[in-house]
Amino acid sequence: MADEVTIIGTPASPFVRKVLALLDLKNVSYKIDPVIAFYTDEDFLKVNPLRRIPVLLHDGNTIIDSSVVAAYIEEAFPTPSMFPSAxxxxxxxxxxxxxxxxxxxxxxxxxxxxxxxxxxxxxxxxxxxxxxxxxxxxxxxxxxxxxxxxxxxxxxxxxxxxxxxxxxxxxxxxxxxxxxxxxxxxxxxxxxxxxxxxxxxALARSTEWATALIKTPVPEQRDLAAEIGVPVTDETYLRAMEPTRGPMSLF
Ligand SMILES: N[C@@H](CCC(=O)N[C@@H](CS)C(=O)NCC(=O)O)C(=O)O
The missing domain is CATH 1.20.1050.10 (Glutathione S-transferase Yfyf (Class Pi); Chain A, domain 2)
Structure with missing residues (x-):
């Protein structure tokens, strides 16, 4: 496969941790843009019309929603399988x-x-x-x-x-x-x-990241992520200093 996998989304999201764990178990290397969806803007809305995380970018594909991302990971990187055989x-x-x-x-x-x-x-x-x-x-x-x-x-x-x-x-x-x-x-x-x-x-790794990030003010999270060994992307969708609700925010 060409292209490294990019995951957009902070490890503080359980849906992000789910897909990171799958990638780790399959030994797929990735970069993370550790954004909180509420701190993105219309640029991210162009990536995901729901402005939610996680999103996976790979090989020219933009894959949205953790279940769809999990299915993509299973098909693009079949071994070891994350499914039983029956x-x-x-x-x-x-x-x-x-x-x-x-x-x-x-x-x-x-x-x-x-x-x-x-x-x-x-x-x-x-x-x-x-x-x-x-x-x-x-x-x-x-x-x-x-x-x-x-x-x-x-x-x-x-x-x-x-x-x-x-x-x-x-x-x-x-x-x-x-x-x-x-x-x-x-x-x-x-x-x-x-x-x-x-x-x-596979889960403990991203949970450790999440534990460090959640204690840190949003504008400092990206630098902290890099410091603690999160493979951070060069580009980020972090735009806003104040949070705003997205199209499907539930609270
Ligand atoms: N069913 C979606 C849920 C994703 C989701 O709700 N993500 C949260 C973070 S844990 C989010 O981005 N929330 C922003 C919002 O609801 O506006 C999935 O599995 O990806």
Whole structure:
């Protein structure tokens, strides 16, 4: 393949971490423009009409949406595969990616992380502790109860780590930033599975980057990223010093 892979998007996004983990597992080298979508402008809107991250650039292709990016990575760089071999297992992996991108993102990212981290951090609004607590008491429990039923007793879902494990685990770093962790007494199998997946080097690497970046003011994040070893692009879509909502912003 010609051309190095470029990922546009900060590792603080779980969807970005998902695709970085896949690239790492497949030993594909890449560069990152570690932008927060809210700090881009119409230039990035020309790349992604939703002004969201991640976007992958490769070989003249612009690939948008983490699930589509994951599918592209699997096809462009087939080995090792991120899927099990049986069709039913492959479907389960895809379902878990979909479950994470939709229901888990809605509750964990937008309701929980959004209410107590993004509201004050991005929009200078008061934390919505009521919405956060309601989510923790209701839908978070339902999601965790479901994950407990599908979590493997040990190892990963289908032998080696794959797309299903990674898609679920990536959201929990954002929950940790929102000061919540799955209780190992309430959900022993799910909590252990998530911890094992988070500890895998392919995920641990970008989680470390995210942990450093989130503590740093936006204008300084790019330089910090380079300092801590993120393979940063020469060009950036970081344009604005103040955040603005995109066409599909959910909070
Ligand atoms: N389903 C999309 C979700 C992407 C997404 O929501 N990304 C967030 C960052 S975690 C974003 O760019 N938000 C900006 C916005 O919603 O305006 C995917 O999987 O790529």
């Amino acid at each position: 069709p039913g297992d492959r479907a389960t992996a895809r379902w878990l990616e979909e479950f994470s991108d939709t229901r888990m993102a809605d509750i964990f990212l937008w309701k929980c992380f959004g209410s107590v981290v993004l509201k004050p951090g991005l929009w200078n609004e008061k934390r919505d502790v009521k919405a956060y607590r309601e989510a923790l008491a209701g839908p978070v429990v339902e999601i965790m109860n479901y994950l407990e039923t599908i979590a493997p007793d040990d190892g990963f879902l289908f032998g080696d780590i794959g797309l299903g494990d990674i898609s679920i685990a990536v959201i929990f770093w954002n929950m940790q930033v929102a000061r919540w962790k799955p209780d190992p007494e309430q959900w022993p199998k799910a909590a252990a599975w998530i911890a094992r997946t988070e500890a895998h080097p």
